[in-house]
Amino acid sequence: MLGYHLTTKQTPSGGLLVNKLYIYKAVDIAREFYLAVTFDREQYSPVLLISGDGGVDIESNMDKLHRFWFRLSEGVSPEIIASIQTLLHFNFHEMDILRPLIYQMIILFQEKDATLIELNPLVQTPAGDFVCLDAKFNFDNAAKFRQDEIFSLAERSQEEEEEHDAARLGLSYVRLDGNIGNIVNGAGLAMATNDLIGVYGGKSANFLDIGGGATKGTLSKAFEILKKDARIRGILINIYGGIVRCDMIAESIIAAAAELGGFDIPVVVRLQGTNSDKALEMISKADLDNLTVDADFESAARMIVHLTT
Structure with a gap:
C-alpha cells in the first residue's frame, strides 16, 4: 500500500497517496x-x-x-x-x-x-x-x-505548507502550474497579471498577493517562497502603489537581491503609484543583474514571458 494511491468513495477521483500505515491488532x-x-x-x-x-x-x-x-x-x-x-x-x-x-x-x-x-x-x-x-x-x-x-498537528504537503506560511504573514498564496512567479498587491491585480501572462503565451507559477498592508518582512517572505520553488524561471513584480509605497517595494527588492547574492533568474519590475518615480530611481542606481524595470503593465508581462521562454 505504501507509495500507492488509495481510491475509495471518500477520496478524490485520483485517490490519496499512502505514505503512512497504522497497524492494529485484529x-x-x-x-x-x-x-x-x-x-x-x-x-x-x-x-x-x-x-x-x-x-x-x-x-x-x-x-x-x-x-x-x-x-x-x-x-x-x-x-x-x-x-x-x-x-x-x-x-x-x-x-x-x-x-x-x-x-x-x-x-x-x-x-x-x-x-x-x-x-x-x-x-x-x-x-x-x-x-x-x-x-x-x-x-x-x-x-x-x-x-x-x-x-499545529495538521500534516501538509509542500504546496500546502507554502500556502500556510504565506497566510500567517497576511499573504494570499495559491500554487499554480506554470513557471513565472508573481508578486502583486491586490487580488484583482493578481488575477489580471495571471491573465495577461497567459495572453502572451506564458503560465504563472503562483497567485501571490501581498495585500495592502505589506511590510519589508512580508515581502522578504514572498521572495523566500518563490526562491524555494524550483519550477520558477522568472519573476514579475507588479505593484500599484497606494497604502503600499513603491519606494518601500524598491527597498525590499534591493534587500532581497543582497540576501540572495543577486538574482540568478530574470526579474521584471513594474511600479506605478505612490512614490513610483523615487522607487524606479532607487532600483536604477542599485544596478542589479537580471532585473528589468518597465512602467507599462502589458509591456512588463510580455517581457517576463519572453525572458522565460
Whole structure:
C-alpha cells in the first residue's frame, strides 16, 4: 500500500497517496455501532447520532440512524441516555461504559471547537468490551486562533505548507502550474497579471498577493517562497502603489537581491503609484543583474514571458 494511491468513495477521483500505515491488532467483533456528535444546520443545533449498524453498513442503513438534538449549555439529558439504552437494547452495565464516553465526546466537541466527532465503528467484543476501531475529527477553521495545539498537528504537503506560511504573514498564496512567479498587491491585480501572462503565451507559477498592508518582512517572505520553488524561471513584480509605497517595494527588492547574492533568474519590475518615480530611481542606481524595470503593465508581462521562454 505504501507509495500507492488509495481510491475509495471518500477520496478524490485520483485517490490519496499512502505514505503512512497504522497497524492494529485484529479484534473479535460481536456488535458494531456508529456514534457521532456534529451540527444540524437546519435545526441550528448540535446533534448526537447513534446506530446499531456501524462501519460501512451505516452508509446503506441511514434510516436506522437515531438523532438526539441537545443544547451545549445543558448537555445530553438523562432522557436522551434512557432513549439510547431502550432503542439499542443496552443493559445497565453497558450503559455504565457508554454514558461517560458520550459525555466526554460532548465536552471535547465544545472545548475544541469541533464540527464533527465520529466513532465508526465503535465495536463490542464477545467479552463485552467496547473498542473504537476508527474515528474522524473535524474542527472549525474559524477557531484556529483558539486551537493552536490542534491545528499545529495538521500534516501538509509542500504546496500546502507554502500556502500556510504565506497566510500567517497576511499573504494570499495559491500554487499554480506554470513557471513565472508573481508578486502583486491586490487580488484583482493578481488575477489580471495571471491573465495577461497567459495572453502572451506564458503560465504563472503562483497567485501571490501581498495585500495592502505589506511590510519589508512580508515581502522578504514572498521572495523566500518563490526562491524555494524550483519550477520558477522568472519573476514579475507588479505593484500599484497606494497604502503600499513603491519606494518601500524598491527597498525590499534591493534587500532581497543582497540576501540572495543577486538574482540568478530574470526579474521584471513594474511600479506605478505612490512614490513610483523615487522607487524606479532607487532600483536604477542599485544596478542589479537580471532585473528589468518597465512602467507599462502589458509591456512588463510580455517581457517576463519572453525572458522565460
